[in-house]
Amino acid sequence: MRGHHKKSLLYVTREGPSCKDRPDYLWTIRLEWFIIKVMKSLTKELWFETRKKREFINITPQVADLVRESGVQEGLCLVNAMHITASVFINDDEGGLHQDFDVWLEKLAPHEPVSAYRHNVGEDNADAHMKRQIMGREVVVAITRGELHFGPWEQIFYGEFDGQRRKRVLVKIIGE
């Protein structure tokens, strides 16, 4: 629904003493149409538990469904990891590339030696915090005519760098 069409009918009833020569009467007056675009929003948390420590999951279908559910025609869709050792990013859905990403991130922010990081006191995930900074916390995607407005190969991924436990992604849609 692009906007909100409000039809207001005004009924004017004469309530004072009537003229002698005619009965009480009723006027029905069509006031006008108000066309108001109201702002809409939708909020949803998606849950994941990866089998591996590091994994990329294509979450485009779930996000696209939520956009349709929101009824938003023109707006913005924020998709963000709610955990600080995970990412949401947009790139190609190609398995070889995902393996390349994994090797590359491990080179830029190696998991081992775990003792090289001051954060790793009782933890071993400092590298995951860094990998997430490179890949990003969130994406904001345009919604146009009720759909995610994507380029030809854009797909949304959840990137897990310290997995094997339940974690969340937030989808927030606002628009009209």
Place this chain on the structure above:
Amino acid sequence: MRGHHKKSLLYVTREGPSCKDRPDYLWTIRLEWFIIKVMKSLTKELWFETRKKREFINITPQVADLVRESGVQEGLCLVNAMHITASVFINDDEGGLHQDFDVWLEKLAPHEPVSAYRHNVGEDNADAHMKRQIMGREVVVAITRGELHFGPWEQIFYGEFDGQRRKRVLVKIIGE
């Protein structure tokens, strides 16, 4: 236009049988002003074809024009690469820095050897996907009093890492 001023004039015409001692009459009643801030949006794709494989293009003037065209006074402007081997980012418009970026990105994600990447089966752009992750897919810029709300040196760039073909940037503006 900050909001939408709607002037509603209500014309009440008596349609029932008239009082004998006077003709039908017309009342004109000024109902009131409705001041409603309506949400606005603008969507535009900008096209680029760089001459070089890697190139940075300052797209601030085009985006600023679209903000003015949108009429949005208070809102957000999303600018994102629609292709997964390109970036949109905000930084300084300084040629030396752009050369530094180019050298630095090549160090962090070298183009060669092309065979080092599993993605490069019939392709040679795996490094471009990585460079784009470092520089980012998108920026969201505030719109205040009808203008891009920038710090002193902020400029928006299209960053191409696998160019020499037609590619797009999406500009989506929402607000009031």
Place this chain on the structure above:
Amino acid sequence: MRGHHKKSLLYVTREGPSCKDRPDYLWTIRLEWFIIKVMKSLTKELWFETRKKREFINITPQVADLVRESGVQEGLCLVNAMHITASVFINDDEGGLHQDFDVWLEKLAPHEPVSAYRHNVGEDNADAHMKRQIMGREVVVAITRGELHFGPWEQIFYGEFDGQRRKRVLVKIIGE
């Protein structure tokens, strides 16, 4: 305030010649309630001057206060560095991790030798521009039921890479 309740009272006054057998009269007609969700926005610049060249400052309390001040219940909160050698990012508020980030960024984009960068003609901050690209310019955070919608450990940081002078962060909130 979730929406804007507008109570419209319509006063219809008969202005034509009155019927003989009764005085002029006044009709008071309750028209109806309009429930309109209006879009709201808030814009605020936060100022910082770090004592050290590189520093991370937790700005979550200031941003949370602005969200409450805005009155926005459902919307988006953009927080961005207005300077191109600084970042706004979301990660863990853990001192050891922040030291790890500092060491790691210095490895990926070393400050010295200053002469290695073409940007450093009369400047010495090319590395700060690069560190900012890795950590990001901005975050967009969902606002749900009037609060920043965070995961369990999400905190917003201002990341300074070329400090010891006054710099700004922009907070822009839009929603209903």
